[in-house]
Amino acid sequence: MLTERDTETLFKVLNSSTELLKDKLGISYLDAFIETGDNLINNGEVHVEEGMPDSDTVSKLEKIYSEIDYHKLDAETVRKAVQICMIKATKEDAIQANHQITPDTIASIMGYLVIRLVKEDKQLQILDVSVGMGNLLSTVVNQLKDAIKEVDIHTVGIDNDDSMLAVASINSQMQQNSDNTELIYQDSVANILVDDADLVISDLPIGYYPIDENTTNYKTRSSEGHSFAHHLLIEQGMNHIKPGGFGVFLVPSNLFDTTESKGLLKWIQDNAYLQALLNLPKEIFNNENAQKAILILQKHGDNVHQVEKIMIGEFPSFKQPSAFQKFLAEIVEWEEKDLLTKKVRRTIMGKSIAINAGSSTLKFKLFEMPSEKLISSGAIDRIGLSNSDVEIKYGDGEKFQKTMDVNNHEEAIKLVLDKLLSLSIIENYDEITGVGHRVVAGGEYFTDSVIIDDDVLSKLEELSELAPLHEPANILGIKAFKKVLPDVISVAVFDTSFHTSMPEENYMYALPYKYYTEHKARKYGAHGTSYRYVSGRAAAMMGKPLEDLKLVIMHLGAGASICAVDHGKSLDTSMGFTPLTGIMMATRSGDVDPSLLAYIMEKEGITDINEMINILNKQSGLVGVSEVSADMRDLEAVKADNHQAELARNMYMNRIVKYVGQYVAEMNGVDGIVFTAGVGENDIGIREEIAEKLSYFGVKVDSEKNHIRAVERDISADDAKIKTLLIPTNEELMIVKDIERLK
Ligand SMILES: Nc1ncnc2c1ncn2[C@@H]1O[C@H](COP(=O)(O)OP(=O)(O)O)[C@@H](O)[C@H]1O
Ligand SMILES: CC(=O)OP(=O)(O)O
Ligand SMILES: [Mg+2]
Structure with missing residues (x-):
């Protein structure tokens, strides 16, 4: 209760002094706010330049400033008062959408979602690549400090608008948090020199980024014309995050619906896990096109995995508080049981082996999954020729190497199975929880990879004549692994399935048509x-x-x-x-x-x-x-x-x-x-x-x-x-x- 009253008092002080300065200096509400903020921080001493403001105004301002000592207020009280002023500035000065303050409702939902993602950290580096007036960043920081004891938070905020940044600076100084806040006046799309963060959080500017020459190194840039600023900043943000760290972005709800988004999606797939996309309630936006969503990405890293269920949904209306609460609870449960828990990770962690029988080679790779960390790889080449080179890499840079005669693929597979144990790459075959085989020919029958059962195996035998140098070796490999690991998932991945997109005129031979219809x-x-x-x-x-x-x-x-x-x-x-x-x-x-x-x-x-x-x-x-x-x-x-x-x-x-x-x-x-x-x-x-x-x-x-x-x-x-x-x-x-x- 007390803090609410303090917020109101501080707002009144800030607002009345801002209005006074706006009037006397003939400047915008925003500029007047910056002026008054700077005065307050400067111990209430009014800045006078060329006799402006006049002495009468100066004494009025000094009187207003004396009504409160912001040093005695807590950070949230200050933040809220500043935020109310900025809502007023938005209306009075008709501030454009990208420069508007992140509304408290959105900022606090984002803060709430973030708490569990970083709660293990004692030292936390947070980056905001479009910090604006700093409301989102300070809301999240205040929430984290409240929820996590003894956390040491350092924040970096970057923005290319000096007025916005001036507000952010006043915000952090009045919240007495400026020692741990670095604000950088810069275009975030250009090269930024900051340490990698544990968390990136940003209310992204939406729309085209005008300076194409700054975007040449971006993978998410558009192939023609201007690129989307929010795409570039997602890439930039994620590039400045530690492995396994989270990027939590406020984005347009239609982020993935545009033609330009294909490149973004591809980039995300290569660099991060898309863990959640949560639409915010429609009612808080002016129209459907302005609707925004919270995007949660997680950078690839050790012990990080794609969630089993990507969280995609829309927050219910605030007017239905119980439905809203229920949705929040669902997300929290998802964070704990899917996104973060060790239990889920343990059950889906395992080792998968890929067997690739080429015509002259047998190669394998053993990966820890789903991290895709390579545990061991090996190749036996010149199979059937004399002097095969057998090379198996494992452990900490260890290597087994031998030149010997390997007469056929059967011998090669046996060798791989033996070496996995004798080199202690695994202690027991049971550690392998997935086996995948390259299979050369899938005919018209297999257009995608499949789990191998008896039916699949007999179909592969039928298809053998489509790849006589390979298919028999592929089948040998499947059977050999089935024998040692009968209950483990075994998958066939076909060389031919990528080509099923070929158009008719390219895959047909100019032979009697019935050879195609009758014999494929x-x-x-x-x-x-x-x-x-x-x-x-x-x-x-x-x-x-x-x-x-x-x-x-x-x-x-x-x-x-x-x-x-x-x-x-x-x-x-x-x-x-x-x-x-x-x-x-x-x-x-x-x-x-x-x-x-x-x-x-x-x-x-x-x-x-x-x-x-x-x-x-x-x-x-x-x-x-x-x-x-x-x-x-x-x-x-x-x-x-x-x-x-x-x-x-x-x-x-x-x-x-x-x-x-x-x-x-x-x-x-x-x-x-x-x-x-x-x-x-x-x-x-x-x-x-x-x-x-x-x-x-x-x-x-x-x-x-x-x-x-x-x-x-x-x-x-x-x-x-x-x-x-x-x-x-x-x-x-x-x-x-x-x-x-x-x-
Ligand atoms: N240093 C090299 N220079 C030229 N060719 C090489 C070299 N190393 C390997 N190769 C060629 O690569 C071939 C094996 O290719 P690879 O793709 O591994 O085989 P596969 O077709 O059995 O999958 C060998 O037959 C050899 O001719
Ligand atoms: C299909 C084929 O020729 O495969 P590889 O190059 O592995 O022998
Ligand atoms: Mg090959």
Whole structure:
């Protein structure tokens, strides 16, 4: 009660002195408030300049100031009185919406939601990237101080409006909190130099940000025209937060409904967990378009997870207090039971393993989930050739390495299972709570990843002929893991599902139509999981939404293919009905004239077409032409003295150049090309030569930047017209993400 009266007294002092100064100096209410605030802080001494205000006014003001000593008031009493003055300023001076004070109702709801998110912290750094008059920030700080004992709070507020900031400064000084408050007069979109905060809280300015040149480093910037200030500031805020920290933003309710929001959403997905979007009651806004919501984001970090249930909803009207209370209670329960509790985390924490059987390799990655922290990774290469390199990374930079003969995928899988235990990567197979397998062919049947049961397994066996070098190994892997972990979720992630977006004219062969209708004879493509991962990373590196980009991705491994990713979707790809066709590969021929097969069969006395196809799959490509090796490293080593080895490399590059050209034509342009997979990631010379051959449409690689292996990097020259990117693929990460999705 007492404080309410104090608020009223302080308001009267502030308001009457403001009105007096406004009148005498002929200035706005806001400017007069700033003047009077400064006077009060300056021990009630009235600032006089060039005889203004006159001495009569000065003594009137001194009398008003003597009516209260703000030092004796608590912070909330001061804040409220200032807030009432600012509501008055908004009306009297017709202050534009973005500069208006954050209403107390909203500020206190935000404060209430934040308490549990930071209550464990004893030292708290809070950042507001559009602090304005400081009402939101000080409401939250006062609430936190009240709710959490002995918390040491330091705040930083940034704003590019000096009048607003002057009010914020008066606010913090009169609340006697200025030692712990840093106010910075700056454009928050520009480079800000502040320590990473534990919590970012902001009532964001809505609308276009006018200075495009300040936004070049923003991933959420618009590809054309001005960008949205609130998108940029969400990115900026989250970039200045510690791992696992929360960003709590007041945003327009339609934040994700605009076309521009795709880029924002993508950025959020890559950098943070979208945990809640809570619309505020419509009645507190002038109209539906002005309605706002509270967005809760959490930056990725250790022991942080996507909530099981994203909290999306609308606060009931204030006129229904019991419904309103109930809603608040639901959110609190959600915060405690989903967003924060260790119990929920423990039950969903586990280890997921992704098994990727390539034609010449077996790779695995073991992740802690859902944090996606990599625990161990391994690769066995040159399977079926002699001298396989077995490499397993685990622990604190430890590595198991051995060169040995691994004759087939069955031996490789057995080796992985043995090493997981013998290297103590896990103590027991039971620690693995999810298994995901790369499966190359899903036909038209599997358009998305699936949980593997007996029906799925028998369907995969049926589909084996669509990927003869891979599917049997994929099935072996599935069965081997089912045997040791019969009750653990096991998921198949298909190479083909990314390509189900291809249009008819691209996937059909010009053969009698009934072969399609009766036998599903069509192009399926492969490497889709890799394209899915790489295209997402490419968009992030280029700072544009994937939906706005035309990309050609070259997946150059032992199996190799190229994909035209048009606006995020596979438009066309070089592999066909099986992974035999398209560009030249390690042991596979790529495209050949089918009538040549009949001719060779006759000349060589081959009677079974399967034998011929087997030669195309296993004895052709690099190894067939070079008669040296299927491994690009071996060809590189001897190419200077071995014509066939050099020829094989040249043919390999020639096929790539042809296909890339086709795809640029098919998309009628391209924004970026990407190199990935074993050869693409590691063969510096091949990248350089291919780039030179593609200079006609604007590809230009910087040799120094290109001089690197298996690192994500933009290798384009500064004056290149289109981007050339090097992106190590990560099919395994996509696989474990799909396990989480299907759990
Ligand atoms: N340093 C290197 N230079 C050139 N090629 C390399 C290098 N390292 C690996 N490779 C190539 O990468 C191929 C394996 O690619 P990868 O994508 O891992 O295989 P898979 O197709 O079996 O998934 C090897 O056959 C080898 O030719
Ligand atoms: C489909 C395919 O060829 O896969 P990989 O490159 O892993 O052998
Ligand atoms: Mg591969």
